[in-house]
Amino acid sequence: MASNQLVLNRFVSTSQLDKSINSLLGLVEGIAIDGVINETEIDFFMRWLSEHVELANRHPFNELMPVVQTAVQDGILDDEERQDIIWLCEKLKSTQYYDQVTADIQRLHAVVGGIIADGLISEEELRGLSDWMEDHSHLKTCWPFDEIESLITGVLADKVISPDEHRQLKDFFSEFIALLDDRTITSPLIQEGSAFVGLCAVCPEIEFDGKMFCFTGASNRYSRQELFHVVEQFGGLTSNSVSKKISYLVVGADGNPCWTYACYGRKVERAIELRKAGERLLIIHENDFHDAVADLK
Structure with a gap:
């Protein structure tokens, strides 16, 4: 990490701390969403630790970092450790600077980043993501909820992820793997020229009067x-x-x-x-x- 970035991290705002916690929470959920955690995903998880090392002595990271480090030091993130991290993240999340929609959108970004961390997207992961989105339907109309929902619906229609569909999903999901890049977290780019299954909202609620x-x-x-x-x-x-x-x-x-x-x-x-x-x-x-x-x- 560049030295000037380290300096900036020492003076990071409370909102940035909240964003990092939301990202960790989504990352943990995304990596474990299919019930299997592999070595590549653990390595990706370790990246989060290394990118936040300068914050280790600041609240809330002075409480969070020891839990995360202990959980991954053996190279395995079991369900009990996962639940401990999620519980602590939930306790530490601040809603003073971000409303629930913003926090959950940040979390969705990280969930998707966790799913693509090993470079592979399985049917189980897509169904797990679909269930997560169903539980967070209040995010409808917010970028990138509708786009992801549309992609999942199209890909799972025949219950098979074809090589072309996997490439399309990977292209889109890969935009969400940067953990500290504010541009990527808040407004990820969509690759122009890529063919997607569809970007139209799924079962949208449409009103006419005054719209x-x-x-x-x-x-x-x-x-x-x-x-x-x-x-x-x-x-x-x-x-x-x-x-x-x-x-x-x-x-x-x-x-x-x-x-x-x-x-x-x-x-x-x-x-x-x-x-x-x-x-x-x-x-x-x-x-x-x-x-x-x-x-x-």
Whole structure:
């Protein structure tokens, strides 16, 4: 670690300490989510210790570090040790500087980082992650909850992770393995040009009254003006461009299910940028849009 980074760590803010605890908590859960912990994952866990060594004498790390060091010194993280670390993290987590949503999003980032720590993603890990997300459904609409949920749903549809799907998951999950890089933790980059199973929200809750909609891609049912008319009919607003005012970006159904940015252009890219910046803009599939309309008729 660079010397200037060590100096900065000595004066790290309380919010950074909270973030580190949330990251450790998610990391422990992610590594153990499939019930198996291997040597590569233990090595990844040891990285967290080495990257926080300068904080060992500061609260709350002076309480946390001895527990973590004792747990991993034999190269094995058993269930009892895992539960001890999680319990202590939960006790030390501060909600004074971060609301629960922010803390849990940081935790989700680290859970995903823990899963990819050994470079392999199994069906058991994906199902464990899916269960975790179901227990934290209050994170819906927050980056990257919807994107991860969409990927998992698509990959597990046939109960088999193909080599291409594993590569796609690995590309996406690998963005979350940096533990101290603030840019990666708070707004990880999505690799442009990568083909994902889908980035549309799964079973989104769609409201119309007072909400603004934008559309991209080709519809297999309506013209753009007809779609605008449907939205306005139920009290919604429409826009031709993506901005912070947008509540929903609707992706047209006439497209390859494994689409990339190139299929729909700058609107999807802009929507992703806004989501990473913390805007609760939903990217939804046209079929879900039509289902929501049908429910109102």
